[in-house]
Amino acid sequence: MKTAVLRRTAAAAAVGLTAAVTTALGAAPAQAAACSGTSGVTVIVDFTAVGGTIQTACALGDPASGLAALTGAGFTYGFVPRQPGFVCQINTKPNPCNGAPVTAYWSYWHGTPGGSWTYSTSGAGAYNPAPGTVEGWAFGAGTAPGQAP
Known part of the structure; x- marks a missing residue:
């Protein structure tokens, strides 16, 4: 016994x-699944270039910006030192952020479920994603996340 x-x-x-x-x-993150319908914004982060996997999570509600969607989905981020607005790390990857190759950065993408990725022409702090859409992040030389929206 x-x-x-x-x-x-x-x-x-x-x-x-x-x-x-x-x-x-x-x-x-805790909400590690895509959002259903228009209940929030799905966030896909491709960590494969920094030794991780592709992670999908849901930011519930109507996040006011791409950065709010990122944190609402349970991810953390950091800016390049002395360059606010330019995302250097997501979930502390890469570490250190200034040790990455010059050609590598966190590219930011938009999509709709079942659609394709569109490279963002707006910064994540200025872009307002609509509920039901998908936000994507991928580290590398500007390539889209390895998972479709």
């Missing part, structure tokens, strides 16, 4: 530790 309790306790601790480590390493 005592052994079974210890096994269950150890298993629960391992699950908790795995969740904590996964969260600390930049796991998918």
